[in-house]
Every structure is written in structure tokens, then in C-alpha cells.
Amino acid sequence: MWQKKIFLFFVIISTVSLLLHQGRHLNWNMKSFHFGCSAVTRGLREKVTTVVFLKTHKTASSTMQNLLFRFAERHNLTVALPVTICGHQFCYPRTFSTHFVHPHTLPPQILTNHMRFNKVEVRRLMPNNSTYITIMREPSSMFESLFVYYTQYCQSFKRVTNASLEAFLNNPWHYYKAEEVDSMYARNTLTFDLGGDKDRPATDVAYAKSFTAQVEKTFLLVMISEYFDESLILLRHLLNWDLEDVVYFKLNMRTENSKQSLNPQLSSKIRAWNSVDAYLFDHFNASLWRQLTTLGLDCVAKENFNTQNLSYVPSPCAIGDRINIERIYNSSMSDPLETNRFTV
Ligand SMILES: *[C@@H]1O[C@H](CO)[C@@H](O)[C@H](O)[C@H]1NC(C)=O
Ligand SMILES: *[C@@H]1O[C@H](CO)[C@@H](O)[C@H](O)[C@H]1NC(C)=O
Ligand SMILES: *[C@@H]1O[C@H](CO)[C@@H](O)[C@H](O)[C@H]1NC(C)=O
Ligand SMILES: *[C@@H]1O[C@H](CO)[C@@H](O)[C@H](O)[C@H]1NC(C)=O
Ligand SMILES: *[C@@H]1O[C@H](CO)[C@@H](O)[C@H](O)[C@H]1NC(C)=O
Ligand SMILES: *[C@@H]1O[C@H](CO)[C@@H](O)[C@H](O)[C@H]1NC(C)=O
Ligand SMILES: *[C@@H]1O[C@H](CO)[C@@H](O)[C@H](O)[C@H]1NC(C)=O
Numbered sequence: 001m002w003q004k005k006i007f008l009f010f011v012i013i014s015t016v017s018l019l020l021h022q023g024r025h026l027n028w029n030m031k032s033f034h035f036g037c038s039a040v041t042r043g044l045r046e047k048v049t050t051v052v053f054l055k056t057h058k059t060a061s062s063t064m065q066n067l068l069f070r071f072a073e074r075h076n077l078t079v080a081l082p083v084t085i086c087g088h089q090f091c092y093p094r095t096f097s098t099h100f101v102h103p104h105t106l107p108p109q110i111l112t113n114h115m116r117f118n119k120v121e122v123r124r125l126m127p128n129n130s131t132y133i134t135i136m137r138e139p140s141s142m143f144e145s146l147f148v149y150y151t152q153y154c155q156s157f158k159r160v161t162n163a164s165l166e167a168f169l170n171n172p173w174h175y176y177k178a179e180e181v182d183s184m185y186a187r188n189t190l191t192f193d194l195g196g197d198k199d200r201p202a203t204d205v206a207y208a209k210s211f212t213a214q215v216e217k218t219f220l221l222v223m224i225s226e227y228f229d230e231s232l233i234l235l236r237h238l239l240n241w242d243l244e245d246v247v248y249f250k251l252n253m254r255t256e257n258s259k260q261s262l263n264p265q266l267s268s269k270i271r272a273w274n275s276v277d278a279y280l281f282d283h284f285n286a287s288l289w290r291q292l293t294t295l296g297l298d299c300v301a302k303e304n305f306n307t308q309n310l311s312y313v314p315s316p317c318a319i320g321d322r323i324n325i326e327r328i329y330n331s332s333m334s335d336p337l338e339t340n341r342f343t344v
Contacts, residue, residue: 007081047245051112056136058146059137064248071110083103096116116192119218131220132218156187169266169270188274188276200276209279
């Protein structure tokens with residue numbers, strides 16, 4: 001019972017935060033796929049129901065988290081949730097430990113809240129045959145998004161005059177202090193989230209390479225935000241899930257005119273500053289497209305573009321009728337960094 005209540009609380013926090021925080025532009029089109037690939041029907045194989053999703057920053061990972069919450073709810077699965085002292089996350093940016101998991105959510109089948117990944121501890125927590133998934137985004141747009149989002153909160157960014165991304169990139173060492181507690185938002189954030197060393201120099205290609213190999217060994221699927229729909233098609237096939245399982249709320253993220261368009265020079269400075277992230281992204285973007293090619297690009301196109309909109313008016317109050325949505329929303333808003341954790 002407790003388990004159910006705590007879980008509902010998180011579902012609501014996640015949904016309401018997405019709903020309210022992402023602003024007035026929220027477009028509640030439910031998007032669903034028409035899966036036309038007869039070659040890859042689920043047949044008699046069972047759905048995979050033990051999933052570790054490493055939620056990364058500014059990568060549309062909240063949409064995935066919400067999808068997993070709803071999957072868990074429909075399939076009566078236990079979701080690992082953090083102990084109260086950790087907040088909404090598993091005590092990020094501390095490295096994950098099984099001590100961060102609320103005892104009422106043991107043993108879990110789904111793990112999706114933010115953490116700094118620690119393979120040994122996650123394996124201790126989750127069933128041995130769990131499937132590991134994560135998501136990455138092109139590093140220059142990811143960094144621009146981090147910069148805009150954490151301008152007021154991350155020490156490295158706060159030092160920059162007029163919040164100028166150009167100024168930061170022209171002399172990052174002038175602003176960045178690796179030892180500060182929030183420095184992971186300012187360099188190789190993705191690498192940090194995955195448990196890697198964000199401060200390896202760009203010249204240390206061997207590190208980027210071996211870290212990438214390590215990630216590849218652990219994660220069956222690395223989704224790419226830019227190809228979210230295509231990534232979901234792969235996910236569905238790998239996990240033998242049904243169509244309903246990958247229906248998601250298509251969120252309008254930041255409006256286009258609030259995004260700074262990045263010129264090629266700026267973009268390459270970002271990649272140089274976040275060299276490990278850039279290495280990871282390039283590798284896993286290529287590998288996503290290899291997997292899609294294997295599935296058959298015709299088939300993918302058919303699944304991807306035969307989409308249909310189901311207009312959908314959400315009723316968050318129906319999720320937990322006795323829970324005061326406004327109060328939960330207020331408490332999730334009290335710490336701006338907390339809030340960000342639910343946004344893309
Ligand atoms: C994982 O192991 C459990 C228990 O042995 C089994 O029921 C389940 O089908 C397995 N899942 C996968 C994906 O192999
Ligand atoms: C969900 O799981 C709980 C505990 O394992 C069980 O008591 C309950 O009957 C299940 N409910 C459904 C709808 O399967
Ligand atoms: C996972 O596998 C290890 C050995 O590989 C075994 O000792 C452990 O009991 C297994 N855990 C579960 C939950 O099956
Ligand atoms: C910061 O912005 C102000 C007002 O737009 C401008 O006058 C000033 O020169 C800017 N400072 C720098 C260092 O760019
Ligand atoms: C991802 O890889 C594909 C296939 O190689 C390529 O066409 C595309 O430009 C890449 N996307 C990004 C954002 O780099
Ligand atoms: C999908 O929704 C958008 C926006 O609501 C609408 O413009 C479009 O016509 C819809 N497409 C279909 C196939 O219904
Ligand atoms: C939520 O916050 C708003 C603005 O600060 C306040 O007016 C409202 O009373 C709060 N609601 C609850 C239930 O605390």
C-alpha cells in the first residue's frame with residue numbers, strides 16, 4: 001500500500017511537473033505509432049519488465065521516465081524510488097548507492113529516477129537479467145540547453161558576464177571550477193551522469209574510447225533525443241512491448257525562438273570543451289542508425305510516419321483524487337534545481 005502511494009506520488013510529480021512547468025505551450029497530442037513491420041511482431045516472446053533507464057540531463061529523458069512510470073503502473077511493477085532525504089533523485093550528484101533506495105520499493109523491477117550511474121550498485125539492486133537503456137543528445141544543443149537552464153544555479157555559469165555562452169566558451173577555464181559541487185552541469189554532463197570522469201582532457205582519446213566501450217557493454221540501447229521516435233521503435237522491438245506501451249505525451253519543449261542558434265564555430269567549441277560527451281554521442285548515434293538499418297529503414301519509416309494523433313485532454317486530478325496537486329507542484333517548485341530535474 002505504501003509502495004503504491006509513494007509511486008503514485010512520483011507519477012504525479014513527474015506528470016504535473018511536465019504539465020505545469022513546461023509552460024503554456026504544452027501540446028497534449030498523444031502520439032502513437034502504427035507499427036507496420038510484420039517481420040518483427042512480438043509473437044510468443046514475453047515483454048521485458050525489468051528495466052534500468054538511466055535518466056540523463058536535458059535529453060528528453062523526462063518523457064521516457066513518464067512512459068516507464070505508466071508502463072509500471074499498467075503492469076503492476078515495482079519502481080525503485082529514492083529515500084526522502086535524497087529528494088526526487090537518488091541523491092544526485094552523489095554516485096548511486098543501494099542505500100538511496102526507499103525500502104518500501106524493494107525489490108524493484110524498474111529504475112528510472114535521476115542518478116549518477118554506478119554499475120556495481122545498480123546490479124546489486126536490480127534483477128540480473130534487467131535491460132539497461134539510456135538516452136543521449138547532440139552535445140552542442142545539450143550544452144546550450146544546460147547553459148540556459150543552469151545560468152542562475154551553476155557557479156561556473158553564474159560567473160559569466162551577461163550570461164553569454166560565447167564568453168564562457170572563449171575562456172572556459174576562467175569560469176569553470178572542477179571541484180565545485182555543481183560543476184557537472186558545466187562540462188561533460190552526460191559522461192558524469194554515466195559515472196565517468198568529466199575532467200579528462202580532450203587529448204585523452206583513449207579514455208573516451210574505453211569509457212564508450214564500457215557504456216556499450218552495459219546498455220542494450222542508447223536512445224538519441226534527436227531521433228526519439230526512431231529510438232522508441234527500437235526500444236519496442238528490443239523489449240517486445242506493445243504499441244500502447246510506447247505511446248507518449250508529445251511535449252513542446254522550449255519554443256524555437258528561445259533557443260540560441262549555434263553557429264559552427266560555437267558548436268565546435270562546445271564539442272571541444274565536452275570532448276568525452278561528443279565522443280559518446282557520435283559513437284552511439286552511429287550505432288543507433290546501424291541498428292535501425294538492421295531493422296530495415298523502410299520498416300522504420302513506415303512505423304515512424306504512420307503516426308496518428310489522438311487528441312487527449314489530460315486530467316491529472318484523476319491520477320490521485322485525494323492528493324492536492326497544487327501543493328505537490330508548489331513543493332516541487334521550491335528548489336529550482338529540483339524542478340529542472342523533471343524538464344528537458
Ligand atoms: C528474468 O528472470 C526472471 C526470473 O528468472 C524471468 O521470469 C524473466 O522472464 C527474465 N527476463 C528476461 C528478460 O529474460
Ligand atoms: C499487483 O501486485 C501485488 C503484489 O505483488 C498483488 O497483490 C496484486 O494482486 C497485483 N495486482 C494486479 C492487478 O495484478
Ligand atoms: C545474480 O547473479 C549472481 C551471480 O552471477 C548471483 O550470485 C546472484 O544471486 C544473482 N542475483 C539474482 C537476484 O538472481
Ligand atoms: C553586458 O550587457 C550590457 C547591456 O546590454 C552591455 O552594455 C555591456 O557591454 C555587456 N558587457 C559585456 C562584457 O559584454
Ligand atoms: C546521426 O547519424 C546519422 C547517420 O550517420 C547522421 O546522418 C546524422 O547527421 C547524425 N546526427 C547528428 C545529430 O549528428
Ligand atoms: C495532428 O495534430 C496536429 C496538431 O494538433 C494537427 O495539425 C494535425 O492535422 C494532426 N494530424 C493528424 C494526422 O491527425
Ligand atoms: C502554492 O503557491 C502559490 C504561490 O506561491 C500560493 O498562492 C498557493 O497558496 C500555494 N498553494 C498551496 C496549496 O500551498
